[in-house]
Amino acid sequence: MGRWEPNARGRLEEAAMALFHERGYTGTTVEDIAARAGLTERTFFRYFADKREVLFSGSAGLEALIVEAIEAAPASVPPLAAVTAAFDALTPWFESRRGHARKRRAVIAAHAELGERELIKLSTLAAAIAASLRERGLAAPTAGLVAETGIAIFKNAFERWADDAEEQDFAVHVRAAVAELQAATAAIVPVTSSSRRSGAVARARPTPRRSRVSSRGRT
Amino acid sequence: MGRWEPNARGRLEEAAMALFHERGYTGTTVEDIAARAGLTERTFFRYFADKREVLFSGSAGLEALIVEAIEAAPASVPPLAAVTAAFDALTPWFESRRGHARKRRAVIAAHAELGERELIKLSTLAAAIAASLRERGLAAPTAGLVAETGIAIFKNAFERWADDAEEQDFAVHVRAAVAELQAATAAIVPVTSSSRRSGAVARARPTPRRSRVSSRGRT
Numbered sequence: 001m002g003r004w005e006p007n008a009r010g011r012l013e014e015a016a017m018a019l020f021h022e023r024g025y026t027g028t029t030v031e032d033i034a035a036r037a038g039l040t041e042r043t044f045f046r047y048f049a050d051k052r053e054v055l056f057s058g059s060a061g062l063e064a065l066i067v068e069a070i071e072a073a074p075a076s077v078p079p080l081a082a083v084t085a086a087f088d089a090l091t092p093w094f095e096s097r098r099g100h101a102r103k104r105r106a107v108i109a110a111h112a113e114l115g116e117r118e119l120i121k122l123s124t125l126a127a128a129i130a131a132s133l134r135e136r137g138l139a140a141p142t143a144g145l146v147a148e149t150g151i152a153i154f155k156n157a158f159e160r161w162a163d164d165a166e167e168q169d170f171a172v173h174v175r176a177a178v179a180e181l182q183a184a185t186a187a188i189v190p191v192t193s194s195s196r197r198s199g200a201v202a203r204a205r206p207t208p209r210r211s212r213v214s215s216r217g218r219t
Numbered sequence: 220m221g222r223w224e225p226n227a228r229g230r231l232e233e234a235a236m237a238l239f240h241e242r243g244y245t246g247t248t249v250e251d252i253a254a255r256a257g258l259t260e261r262t263f264f265r266y267f268a269d270k271r272e273v274l275f276s277g278s279a280g281l282e283a284l285i286v287e288a289i290e291a292a293p294a295s296v297p298p299l300a301a302v303t304a305a306f307d308a309l310t311p312w313f314e315s316r317r318g319h320a321r322k323r324r325a326v327i328a329a330h331a332e333l334g335e336r337e338l339i340k341l342s343t344l345a346a347a348i349a350a351s352l353r354e355r356g357l358a359a360p361t362a363g364l365v366a367e368t369g370i371a372i373f374k375n376a377f378e379r380w381a382d383d384a385e386e387q388d389f390a391v392h393v394r395a396a397v398a399e400l401q402a403a404t405a406a407i408v409p410v411t412s413s414s415r416r417s418g419a420v421a422r423a424r425p426t427p428r429r430s431r432v433s434s435r436g437r438t
Contacts, residue, residue: 078403078406078407079403079406080403080404080406080407081406081407084407116335116338116339119335119338119339119342120335120338123338141375141378141379142375142399142403144374144375144378145371145372145374145375145396145399145400145403146403148367148370148371148374148375149368149371149400149403149404151367151371152364152367152368152370152371153364155363155364155367156360156361156363156364156367159360159363160360177364178404178407180361180364181364181368181404182404182405182407184297184298184299184361184364184365184368185299185368185397185400185401185404185405186401186404186405187297187298187299187300188297188299188300188303188397188401
């Protein structure tokens with residue numbers, strides 16, 4: 001019972017994902033997972049608190065990789081660039097996980113409770129990224145904005161990567177997401193029609209190059 | 220009991236927020252809220268399912284305002300610009316609500332369960348924004364990216380607005396958030412050192428104007 005089992009965690013994860021796929025998440029028990037992996041329930045509970053945690057236990061490792069990469073970026077690297085470079089550096093980690101990630105995504109999409117858990121995990125990741133950006137000297141509101149934008153990029157890159165029939169690597173999709181975001185933000189022309197004190201933007205940063213549209217009506 | 224009470228919803232909201240502030244969220248009952256508002260519990264339950272919903276019932280109205288504004292934006296307006304203009308258009312709605320918003324934020328920050336509920340509400344808002352962007356012809360992954368980035372802007376603008384001792388209006392803070400995001404995204408230079416197939420970005424959109432840094436090392 002208590003003996004060491006080679007790669008027990010990996011075997012349990014693989015067994016759980018296969019069973020969730022075959023029988024559904026609700027129809028799978030911890031007993032089923034342990035049996036499929038050729039392990040005991042007692043071994044299962046040494047690694048996971050419950051069957052849900054099989055889906056989410058990887059997120060702490062992912063978060064650690066991202067935070068370490070941000071911390072390792074030279075001080076001269078701008079904050080959002082440090083974040084996207086950290087995602088880029090996840091490429092080897094994601095390399096062998098595409099099949100697993102697709103199955104996991106399908107299970108989570110089918111259960112609202114799991115979707116909420118995923119939201120909370122991503123919010124925790126955003127908070128960790130924001131904390132490491134504050135360590136780099138960024139003010140709190142900016143660190144939050146950059147971290148949340150980073151999560152938007154991450155989610156977009158992840159979806160593209162999981163859906164990619166050509167199986168191009170994660171870094172390719174991070175770059176595509178960044179390029180789309182750059183295009184989207186560059187296309188915003190601040191709307192000033194409802195502004196009452198227009199000095200705030202000028203104080204926050206120099207006036208954008210393109211001229212403001214001040215005549216756009218709104219009802 | 221069943222008679223019409225003038226502005227019962229507003230009175231209940233105000234009473235609830237005052238009590239959450241004075242006695243804490245946990246220490247306040249529906250009975251307390253109804254009594255403070257000079258109404259019956261039965262009237263309370265005509266408007267809210269429970270005391271938690273007093274904090275979140277406004278989000279449906281906010282979502283409707285945002286989605287309507289996006290739908291009303293001319294087709295020529297780029298997607299993220301339509302989203303930020305929709306936030307800008309919330310300025311009159313936010314105008315009278317700063318005190319309420321500050322108290323609400325403090326209550327939510329003090330209770331993890333309420334924070335999770337807020338996350339879910341913001342995720343629902345992101346999904347509604349993404350749906351209205353798909354209606355404008357945007358591909359699903361891009362709509363998701365723009366919507367989530369919009370939420371990052373919204374949260375940043377909201378925090379600035381709630382914290383603003385000068386009490387400048389919401390639109391001012393939306394513009395400041397947009398300006399920061401534009402600066403942050405413009406500063407990203409794609410990292411190509413770990414890329415294996417570098418054609419994907421070029422396929423996704425034209426090469427960014429600034430030259431790529433291809434020599435940035437990563438360990």
